[in-house]
Each structure stands twice: as structure tokens, then as C-alpha cells.
Amino acid sequence: MNHPRPAALLWTRQVARDVFHQRFAEPYIARHARAGQFVHLLPGTRHLFRRALSVYATDAKAGTFDVLHQVLGEGTRCLSQLKKGQTVDALGPLGNQFLVPDPGRRAILVGGGLGMAPLRLFALELNQKLTKRSSRRTALERTPILLLGTRTSSLAIAPFELGGIGIRASWASDDGSRGFHGTVVALLADQIADGRIVPEQSVVYGCGPEPMMAGLASLCAQHHLPCWVSLERSMPCGYGVCMGCVIRTQNGTGYETFKRVCRDGPVFDSAQIVF
Amino acid sequence: MNHPRPAALLWTRQVARDVFHQRFAEPYIARHARAGQFVHLLPGTRHLFRRALSVYATDAKAGTFDVLHQVLGEGTRCLSQLKKGQTVDALGPLGNQFLVPDPGRRAILVGGGLGMAPLRLFALELNQKLTKRSSRRTALERTPILLLGTRTSSLAIAPFELGGIGIRASWASDDGSRGFHGTVVALLADQIADGRIVPEQSVVYGCGPEPMMAGLASLCAQHHLPCWVSLERSMPCGYGVCMGCVIRTQNGTGYETFKRVCRDGPVFDSAQIVF
Amino acid sequence: MQVSIAGVTFATPIWTASGTAGTGEEIEQWCDPEKLGAMVTKSVSLKPRSGHPYPRTVETAGGMLNCIGLQNKGIEAFITDELPRLRRMLTRAVINIVGESIEDYVQLARRLNDVEGVDCLELNLSCPNVARGIDQGSDPMWVSQCVHDVRSATRLPLFVKITPNTNDIVSLARAAADNGADAISAINTLVGMAINHNTFKPRLSNITGGLSGPAIKPVALAAVYKIARAVKIPVIGIGGIMTGIDAAEFLIAGASAVQVGTALFRNPTAPIQIAAELAEYLRSKGLAHASDLVGRVAV
Amino acid sequence: MQVSIAGVTFATPIWTASGTAGTGEEIEQWCDPEKLGAMVTKSVSLKPRSGHPYPRTVETAGGMLNCIGLQNKGIEAFITDELPRLRRMLTRAVINIVGESIEDYVQLARRLNDVEGVDCLELNLSCPNVARGIDQGSDPMWVSQCVHDVRSATRLPLFVKITPNTNDIVSLARAAADNGADAISAINTLVGMAINHNTFKPRLSNITGGLSGPAIKPVALAAVYKIARAVKIPVIGIGGIMTGIDAAEFLIAGASAVQVGTALFRNPTAPIQIAAELAEYLRSKGLAHASDLVGRVAV
């Protein structure tokens, strides 16, 4: 039987204005969390609802997990002000996960802003899994492609520790100050157009603001490119009982019209979703 | 126009189990507070109501005031855990005050537990005032008598800094472990009986739990001894607008049946009160 | 930030709520009256009332309960002792009256016709702490009759304060509007109770009391929204307003002004602070007048 | 801590509330079913319902609003997909049903007569998020008729869940009790609203929603207290229960059992924790049974 667990803060690093990378000690979550899953944290006693954060990194041996979050309101502010050694009440890991591509397809990870958090963990998972079965795979399949979007260069947050395994991000920025001039979805379109990304040999994994996910879904649909998106909703419970965190699905009727992001997701086949 | 004022904590000293003596920097309250008055503190953002605490000491020059409080619930706990330099939002000084005895009468201060807090400040005020007009007063009038009650010796909290001006407390304890064996009201009765306290030459000032105040009032009534009591009520506003903190009065009818402890008090002529 | 209701202008749409700011004397020491939209006085009845014994209040999650029980001096002493000071205070005086019967309300309204210093009347048809306070106030027929009779008795601008302890607050508002009310004040408190788990005793002397504060803000906002869409007269929003943003939300929902109650207990300068915050909010939205916000809810 | 209501025994007086614990599958992963007094299922209707679009919830001071809108699979899929697992779960299954007309309720009750695994029925006569949910449920005549007709259609123990959006909840409880209800469940949510001050939009897709959580506990406690004194059947207390002490207060007010709703969102093990705290409280008071506390309020 699962239960809420106290997770002790080990450290906080500010990685950009209002963005914090934190590491918590909690062995169960550290051991079980997979890319795409989230933890549901109670930032303090003042709040009724927990706050959902993607698992950004785990270390099963050390028994730690990381989150990367932006201070938006009271909940994330409380979190960012935690002192070393203080604990937060954590549920998790919750939700489904990113699944590895079918054989012959390469993972294209498309992240916007903080959406990079679960993709980073997925890149590591892919790297590990693909290394294991590397004999049967081409180099092309092995290394995921990582496309990251930011509004402007100064707000770009690079995922930590991916360089070491040879995964480097291509950047897109709205103002052209870093990498491609345009959105990260436009960058993907660009790379499809110039043949660097071949739809038939690719699977897209996206995480970022909802308008970006909608754009990504429609681009991928156009190219018959399989696309998984990780979605966000306000989550009163996080484990499937309140029916608050719903997303509208394609062709769903009656009860099936809406699915729960916390339990049926947060990762969905983008073709199933009505944005 | 008065307004809420941030009071910065200078220090906290634990003076007994769950009892804390704290000094705050707030010049206005420091300058204006008189014995018997209270400050109304907002212990944190979680609480709707402020918490009332008697002013225990002031230093107009240094711009500080002190409180002495026992941790009972969330509000006083928050207060006790404040860090040096943190501020609380304070209203004050509020309420009426202890008035000096008529000429020819000596002040008998009767305190139970933390009720000693405002009495200590009053002892200092009396000492100052009487020193000024000492030429016209007898020594008997000059020095107030201080009777303090405690459940048991280990819980006794002596008012700080009174020794220096020659005021020493006589103690009563329920279990006889310190001073007189019995309540502080019984001690007063005892001292009246053996002539050490002469009703016609005395005025009693009491502060402590309500049953004690009731006992004190009835003893004093018996001996025709003028008696002022400081009372406590849960105080939503503290400045007279909510009508929540009421006490029943003798002979009051209609609107006058109940008086507000925060504004008509907290110090009342005990003969006016229905306990 | 000036607003105009029933032909009366108010310096700001932020007023004090009845029973939470006394009769002016106390609040004057904390709030500059010129910056107060209006001072709504504690309910006054024909005869003096002692109110209920202590304990009369208790803190609850996000709110509080009270069973003051309308302690007040009665209309005659009110006119003698309080009104003169209120007249001198540089703010609007809204006199809140409470009765046990329609005849009481009529008599009170008549009596206040003759004196100076009364800018508006507010009928408290919704006190949960007196016998029948809610029974009558939640009956649209009774409200119709009461407002009708008072309307015939006075020319003063007439605000009618209604109860949320009903399945259909809109009918109550309509009953008032249809019978000549100049504005609807909504809401009064919700009936509630608290129990001491150690003594098994109710925490209020009168067993139950009225719930106020941020806890009831959603209920108040829903009431204001529905009423504003149903009646043509202005609505005055009340319930759990602690900040300028809260006030803005009530205006957006359809209130033309708001009253601040429980917030005053925590902070005696609350109305001034809330008004300042609302002004700042209006500036940030590029709106010149508070009235530009009223009823702007996007549905 | 065992309690007995309508001849059914429950392991503890701490149950889950309808709509806040799914249909058992999710909660099983957090709570040992043997330690749950009962699992009250999300309201089920005749036909599948999609519910309202997102956003469906919003945090408020001390509480939350929801406008889920009764998303459910409909009774047939419920019986096929959910009931078998519920039957295997080692706790009592209280099936909560909702209809748009009395005929709906009767049909639902009949349908559940024929299947196994149903320990009790709870009629949701109080949903604020569907058309007429409150209009009907706040009318004592309609409640009388509905309970009467359902009573004739089923032998299952029958709990009737009533609305606090009324001026007279006691009449609703009496209407249910007089027509054969075995217990009264009180309360459902209060109608409320929240507005986004930046977009001017309501924060809920359905504009208004139901207020739950600690904010409404005083309202619930008053309802339970009044109902328990007015009817002879047991009362099941609901509203803002977060701790064992909260549960104790409801029992003291007159509830024979309680349901835990919003607390489950914050803490999926809430009912187990609350039961443990209540047991500890009973020990500290030297009381052997939860029933020793019921209705002990000292007035």
C-alpha cells in the first residue's frame, strides 16, 4: 500500500530568475519514478491542494529525486523557500510515463521552458535502455534528438548532465537570440523539411505549455508522426479520485469525453486529445 | 490616526516550560503603553484573529516593549518560534489602564500565573510616581505589596527586575512548595486577618485566571476593599468594534448588560462585574 | 473611485459592513473617514438589546462565527448618542435597522426620517442570531411586504440586506427590488456551529452563529453574480473581502460597491488599504472608474 | 469503533464521501479497505454523463469549489465494470445514485436491487452542478415524494443526502425520515463562485460550483446538530472533516458516522488517519465505543 512520504530537501539551486532545481531525499520515489511521472507535493499547511511537479532526475542508489520548478504562486514560492533538511509531504511517483519508441524509430524530444524537465529524465532512460540493446540498433536510433524552446536566450535553462552522455540540445528562441529564430515547433518543422528528421523513423515526445503542445500535435498529425505529449492541469488529488484534472478526448462520448490527466496521463497520444 | 505597526523581535527568553519573555522594537507602543494595556499581535498569516498580550515592560528610550506569554495554541506557538529580526503586526497600546490608588491607600498587587505581567509594569509605574511625590507620602503608601500565586514551585515565574527597586513578591502555592500553602486569594485573606493588610488603607489590583479574579472580587467585597481586576476574553478585534469580548455587568440592563473587555476594560472595578 | 448609488455619491466603493465597525467612534481612530466610502452602522432596533452572553465568537477555518445577538442601544439612544458624531464624520452614514416584525422596521424607518445625518437606510432582513431572523428573511412574500411597507414610510435611499440561508436568493432580491428597494446588500452570514471537543459544549453561547470571512467569499460571489443579473438596481457585495483584488472580483461579478466586515477585525485600516489596492488594480487595468469594472464578468 | 446503521455494521464510523474516492480502484492503493468504514461511490446516473469541461475545481480560502458535473459511466457500465471489484473490496459499498427526476431515482434503485455487492443506497438529492439539482432537492414536497417512491422500490438501506442550500434543512431531513429513509447524509456542497480578476472569467467552466472543505465545516455541524434533534433516524455527517477531532465534533453534534471528502484530495490515506485519531481521542476520553459520543453535545 502506498502512502504520503516525507521528502527532505538536500539542496536548492537557482538556475534562472524564479527557477529552482531542488534535490530531495526519498528512497521510494527515487527508486520507482520513471520519466513522465510526477510527484505531488504539499508545499505547506496553508494550502488545501498539493502541487504537481515532474520528476526531473532520480538517483536510486542515493535515494534522491530532483524537481525543477518555476515560482508562479504561493505553492511554488513556499517550495523555493524551504530550508535544507526541512521535509515536504510527497505523493508519488504518480501518472503514466513516456514509453520507448518502437524499433526503427528515433525519439525526438521537444521541450518548451520547464517542459524540458521530464524529457531530460527520458533522454537518460533512453540512453540507458538503448545502450543495453545497442548490438541490435543503429547509432541513429540510439541517440535521442533534443529540441528546446525558450522565449529568449537569457531565460534558457539547459538540462543538467546530458552533455556527459552525448546528448546536446538544439535551441529555438522566439526572438532569435539563441539558435533557431522561431518556436521550437517551427524548428521541428524546419528539421522535417530539410530531412534531418524523418517522420517514418521518428516518434515525438513533447512537454511544454499547452498552446505549444497543440501546435506540436497538429504538426505531427500533418506528417503522420507519432507524438506523445505531457499535459498539465490543476490537480486537486493527483491520483485519480476527484475528476478535476480532465482533458477532452477525440471521439470520446459520455463518460469517455474527458480523461484524467493525473491518472490516464499526464502523457497522452496527441492524436487522442482535443486541444 | 493610529495604525497597525510592525514590531521586530529583539530576543526571546524561555522563562519556564512553555513560557516565553520576548522583547520587540516598536517605538510608538514603547512610548505610549501603560500598565494594564495590551498589544494585539497577528502571529502569522494563517490566523484570522490577533492575539492579545499584556504589555509586560516598556523602554521608551530604547523604543522597545516586552510581552510574557504561555504557549497555549497555534497563535502563541507561532509567536514563540519567531526568529530574531522577524516582525509581527501589532496594534496597540489598547485598552484602559490600572489607575494609581487614592491618597492614603496602598496598592496590593495580586497575580496568578502569567497575570503577573501587567502587575509588574504597574509596580514600576507606582514606584516612579510615588518617588516623585514621596515627600507627601508615607513609606507604607510608597511600596506596593506584591502577592503572587502559582500551582507549584517549579512553575513559578518571578517578575524580572523588580528586586532592584525593592519590591519583593510574597508567594502562595497550591501545594505549599513555595511560600504560603494555598491560593493567592487565601494568602490575601490571611494577610488581612493578621493585620498586615488594612482594607481601609489599601486598593487591590488583580490579574489572573477568571476563577481567581472571582474569588478575589468576593473577598474584597467582603472587606469593602476597592478592587480592580484585569480580565481576559477572546478578542476578534481588540479595539471595540465587534462586541465579541464582553463581560456581564452588575445592574446593567439592555445595552449596558455587557461591556467590552477590550475597550471598556480590560481593567474593571470588580464590584461592577458578574463573574 | 467615486460611485453613485440611488442618487447618493460615495467617495469609494469600499464601505464598512454592519456590525463590524461599531458606530464610528472606534473606526475614526484608524481610518480617515474621508477615505471611507460609507460607514454602515451596527444594526439598531427599537428597544435596546443586550445581545447574547459570552462566548460570542469563534475562529473557524478561513472564517469566524458570531452570535453577538444585535447588542445595541436602541433607536432613541442611537439618535442621541451616536448620530451627532456620525453627522460630523466626513463619510456617508448608512444606518442599518433591524426589527422583529414589519411594523418594527416601519417604525424605525419613520423615526429616522425625522432626523438629520442619515444618508441611507439598510434593512437587515437576514440576522441569523435572533428568533425568526432567517425564517422571515428567507420568505420572499415577507420580504416583499416588509420592503413595500418601509418604502411607503420613508424617502431615504433604501438598501435591503438579504440572507444566503436560502435555496433561492434571487427571489429574495427580486422581492426587494420589485417593492422599491434602491439596492440589494448581499450577503449576511451563513448559519454555522462549532463544538468544543473537550467539554462537548457549543463554542457559542447561542449554540449556532453566523459564519463570515474568506470562507464564505465564494458563496457571496455567486449570490452577487446571480442577483446582479436578475435585478436592475445596484448590488452591494459583502462576504470575505480582505483585499483590493477580492473587491475587484465582486465588482466584476456585478456589485456596484462592497462592504468590508470580518477583515476589519484583523486590520482596523482594512477599508482604506482595500480601497488603495483596488485603485492600484484599476490603474493596472487602465480603467478610469470603479464603475468600469461592474458586471464585466465574461461568461 | 464499529457502528451499526440500518442494521448494517460498519468497521468504523469514518467513510469516504461520494465523488471524492472514485469507485474504489484508486483508493485501494492507499487505504486498507478493512480499515474503511464504507466506500461511498461517486454518484451514478442512468445514462453515462460527460460532466463539465475543465476547469472544474478551484482552491478557495479554507476550501475548494468543484463543478465536476457528475461525470460517470452510467448504471449499466457501473454494474459491469465497477461493482465486481467493489464486491471484492473488504469494506461496505454505499452506492450513491443521482437522477433528474423521481422516476430516474426509482429506476436506479430497482436496478441495484437485482445485483450483488450493494450494501446501502445513498440518494444524492443535492447536487449543485446539474440543472434543477438544488431546486428539487430543496423542496420538502419533492423530497418526500422521491424518498417515498424509492422506498417502495427497494429494500436496500436507504440514505438520503440533502442540500445545505436551503433556509430549512430540517424540513428536508424530516421529509426523508417520514418517508422511510434509514439515515440522513448531511451535507452536500454550498453553491459558490470564483472569478479570475485578470481575465474576468469565472474560474469554473460551469460558472458556479459546490463549496467543500474546512470552510463549510461550521455549516455542516449546525446542520447535523439540528437534524439529529429533529429526526429519529441516524445522521451521517459530512463537510470539512480533516482530523479525528473534526470527526469527534460531528459525533458529539449527533452524527452516527461521518464521510470524508475534500480531505482525501490532500491526503489519500485521510480516512485511515482520521479513524486512528478518533480512536485515540475516544481512548483519551475513556469511551469504549464511537457511539458513546453520538449526540453528547452539552446544551
Ligand SMILES: Cc1cc2nc3c(=O)[nH]c(=O)nc-3n(C[C@H](O)[C@H](O)[C@H](O)COP(=O)(O)OP(=O)(O)OC[C@H]3O[C@@H](n4cnc5c(N)ncnc54)[C@H](O)[C@@H]3O)c2cc1C
Ligand atoms: C503533471 C504535471 C507536471 C508538472 N511539472 C512541473 C514542473 O516540472 N515544473 C514546474 O515548474 N511546473 C510543473 N507543473 C506545473 C505546476 O504544478 C504549477 O506551476 C504549480 O502547481 C503552481 O502552483 P503555485 O501555487 O505556485 O501557483 P498558483 O497559481 O498559486 O496555483 C494556484 C492553483 O492552480 C494550480 N495551478 C496553477 N497553474 C498550474 C499549472 N500550470 N498546472 C497545474 N496546476 C496549476 C495549482 O495547483 C493551484 O491549485 C506541472 C503540472 C502538472 C500537472
Ligand SMILES: Cc1cc2nc3c(=O)[nH]c(=O)nc-3n(C[C@H](O)[C@H](O)[C@H](O)COP(=O)(O)OP(=O)(O)OC[C@H]3O[C@@H](n4cnc5c(N)ncnc54)[C@H](O)[C@@H]3O)c2cc1C
Ligand atoms: C487583555 C488580554 C491580555 C492578555 N495577556 C496575556 C499575557 O500577558 N500573557 C499570556 O500568556 N496570555 C495573555 N492573554 C491571553 C492570550 O491572549 C491567549 O492565551 C492567546 O490568545 C491564546 O492564543 P493561542 O492561539 O495560542 O491559543 P488558541 O487556544 O489556539 O486560541 C484560539 C482562540 O481563542 C482565543 N483565546 C484562547 N484563550 C484565550 C484567553 N485566555 N484569552 C483570550 N483569548 C483567548 C484566541 O484569541 C483565539 O481566538 C491575554 C488576553 C487578553 C484578552
Ligand SMILES: Cc1cc2nc3c(=O)[nH]c(=O)nc-3n(C[C@H](O)[C@H](O)[C@H](O)COP(=O)(O)O)c2cc1C
Ligand atoms: C461580529 C459580527 C457582527 C455582525 N453584526 C451585524 C449586524 O448587526 N447587522 C447586519 O446586518 N450584519 C451584521 N454582520 C454581518 C456583516 O455585516 C456581513 O454581512 C458579514 O459578516 C459578511 O461579511 P464579511 O465576511 O466581510 O464579514 C455581522 C458580522 C459579524 C462578523
Ligand SMILES: Cc1cc2nc3c(=O)[nH]c(=O)nc-3n(C[C@H](O)[C@H](O)[C@H](O)COP(=O)(O)O)c2cc1C
Ligand atoms: C470534487 C467533488 C465531487 C463530488 N461529487 C459528488 C457526487 O458525485 N455526489 C455527491 O453526492 N456528492 C459529491 N460531492 C460532495 C461530497 O460528497 C461532500 O458532500 C462534500 O464535498 C462535503 O464534504 P467535504 O467538505 O469533506 O468535501 C463531491 C465533492 C467534491 C469536492
Ligand code: FES
Ligand atoms: S487530480 Fe484528481 S482526478 Fe486527477
Ligand code: FES
Ligand atoms: S474584541 Fe472586538 S469589541 Fe472587544
